[in-house]
Amino acid sequence: xxxxxxxxxxxxxxxxxxxxxxxxxxxxxxxxxxxxxxxxxxxxxxxxxxxxxxxxxxxxxxxxxxxxxxxxxxxxxxxxxxxxxxxxxxxxxxxxxxxxxxxxxxx
Amino acid sequence: xxxxxxxxxxxxxxxxxxxxxxxxxxxxxxxxxxxxxxxxxxxxxxxxxxxxxxxxxxxxxxxxxxxxxxxxxxxxxxxxxxxxxxxxxxxxxxxxxxxxxxxxxxxxxxxxxxxxxxxxxxxxxxxxxxxxxxxxxxxxxxxxxxxxxxxxxxxxxxxxxxxxxx
Numbered sequence: 001x002x003x004x005x006x007x008x009x010x011x012x013x014x015x016x017x018x019x020x021x022x023x024x025x026x027x028x029x030x031x032x033x034x035x036x037x038x039x040x041x042x043x044x045x046x047x048x049x050x051x052x053x054x055x056x057x058x059x060x061x062x063x064x065x066x067x068x069x070x071x072x073x074x075x076x077x078x079x080x081x082x083x084x085x086x087x088x089x090x091x092x093x094x095x096x097x098x099x100x101x102x103x104x105x106x107x
Numbered sequence: 108x109x110x111x112x113x114x115x116x117x118x119x120x121x122x123x124x125x126x127x128x129x130x131x132x133x134x135x136x137x138x139x140x141x142x143x144x145x146x147x148x149x150x151x152x153x154x155x156x157x158x159x160x161x162x163x164x165x166x167x168x169x170x171x172x173x174x175x176x177x178x179x180x181x182x183x184x185x186x187x188x189x190x191x192x193x194x195x196x197x198x199x200x201x202x203x204x205x206x207x208x209x210x211x212x213x214x215x216x217x218x219x220x221x222x223x224x225x226x227x228x229x230x231x232x233x234x235x236x237x238x239x240x241x242x243x244x245x246x247x248x249x250x251x252x253x254x255x256x257x258x259x260x261x262x263x264x265x266x267x268x269x270x271x272x273x
Contacts, residue, residue, distance in 0.1 A: 041160075043134050043138065044162070045164060047127050048167060051123065071130075
């Protein structure tokens with residue numbers, strides 16, 4: 001649980017892997033696409049985040065049959081998926097609360 | 108640029124390098140191929156972004172090793188005190204340093220491509236010129252701050268270290 005609450009880049013990396021396993025470069029492109037070009041990760045930032053997620057057991061690395069050591073793919077573990085869901089629930093609660101409070105202020 | 112990127116990967120701790128360096132270089136190569144189609148400005152920004160990300164990542168990895176592999180607070184979101192403000196000069200200084208790094212990388216890249224080696228005296232002379240330039244710049248900045256009464260000495264003199272008596 002050491003990574004919660006998640007920073008935006010880490011959340012986007014997890015969301016990218018939630019859909020399907022991806023290679024490093026595919027994650028970079030997907031994160032940029034998801035954020036509309038607002039979050040563009042450098043390779044240094046991406047692999048820093050991947051290493052932390054690997055160490056916490058939120059994601060795992062695997063080698064596809066034809067892929068070399070250069071093209072290892074990453075996927076979410078059940079622990080990672082569970083924690084991602086927790087974070088989504090937290091954010092949902094927060095936005096709901098924010099909407100309620102903002103509406104009350106206007107009224 | 109890829110060769111230089113591989114060189115910069117040596118800034119990472121050995122364990123991280125063994126595990127990720129090859130893959131990082133591969134991903135960077137792919138990203139650079141995409142960036143090559145862009146104009147000069149975006150291409151330069153891409154390089155600055157990559158170098159900054161790599162330097163920052165290497166620094167954090169070394170810190171993590173220093174903290175015995177544990178996830179210290181540095182790797183989570185940092186909540187800063189709202190009163191804290193970086194001086195505006197920090198931004199200019201960081202941009203200046205980053206531009207220097209990128210220009211040096213570009214220069215070394217061109218030299219490597221042309222097969223030009225740098226002699227020891229040439230390197231020492233460049234280093235001396237660089238240090239002289241840095242010292243002169245710092246001297247000028249300090250002189251301006253001193254003349255306008257905003258140097259560290261002036262600020263320290265105005266610090267109140269005991270409660271005022273009424």
